[in-house]
Amino acid sequence: MSYQTPPTQFRGKTWIVVVNAIVFGGLAGFCAVLGPLFLVGVLKPADGRPGTGAGIALSIISVPLVLVFVLAVFHVLARRRPVLRLCREGLEINLLGASSLDDVPLVPVFVRLTWLIVSLQGFRQQLVRARWEDLRGLRITGPPMARTLTIAAAVDRSASPPDGQPGPKANRVSFGEAAFARPLDQVASAIQAYHRNAKLRGRLPSWSR
DSSP: OOOOOOSEEEOOOHHHHHHHHHHHHHHHHHHHHHHHHHTTTTOOOTTSSSSSHHHHHHHHHHHHHHHHHHHHHHHHHHHHOOOOEOOOOOEEEESSSOOTTTTTTOOOHHHHHHHHHHGGGGEEEEEEEGGGGGGEEEEEEEESSEEEEEEEEEEEEETTTTGGOOEEEEEEEEEGGOOOOOOOOHHHHHHHHHHHHHHTTTTTTOOOO
8 A cells, every 4th residue: 555645735725715705895896886876866766765875874884895805805815825834844834814812712703803804913914833843732623614723832923024023932823624725634634744754754845945
């Protein structure tokens, strides 16, 4: 039986963000076009009364819809780069839209989304690294279809520091079920396979490439 080398790159699941971009882009365009048309009187409600109220409402609603659409487009483009790359020195992780609310439990999705846009944290792309010797363990938790992969390691955030300032180190990084195009079990198995086999790691490309 031939031994199949575990994958070394894991790309993000894009269809979810593509659907979000299409849906919110369509709704934003609908509101952004019809709102001004109602305001200037080109369109009127079916009862014949002025459509000023509808125009104002549609114009206001179009603003957050456009922002969500822009955020979704950013994540579609950012996922062209692998979310996780296994290198000779360790793990190279492409963090997309990491938020200060990520570790806060029971925060509603709407609140998280609003905070990502208002704080601009949702538009942040950060490259972080964890050396193999600093990897302390992996854990997959949660119910089916909502599981989380947690990588416990000393994660160096200075690979792409803002304004040239050294970044802090984190103790762990977590990924949701929708973070990767592959199942979380395959991601964890590949990391464990290379972590246990130094000879296999020697064949990996350097993260400086």
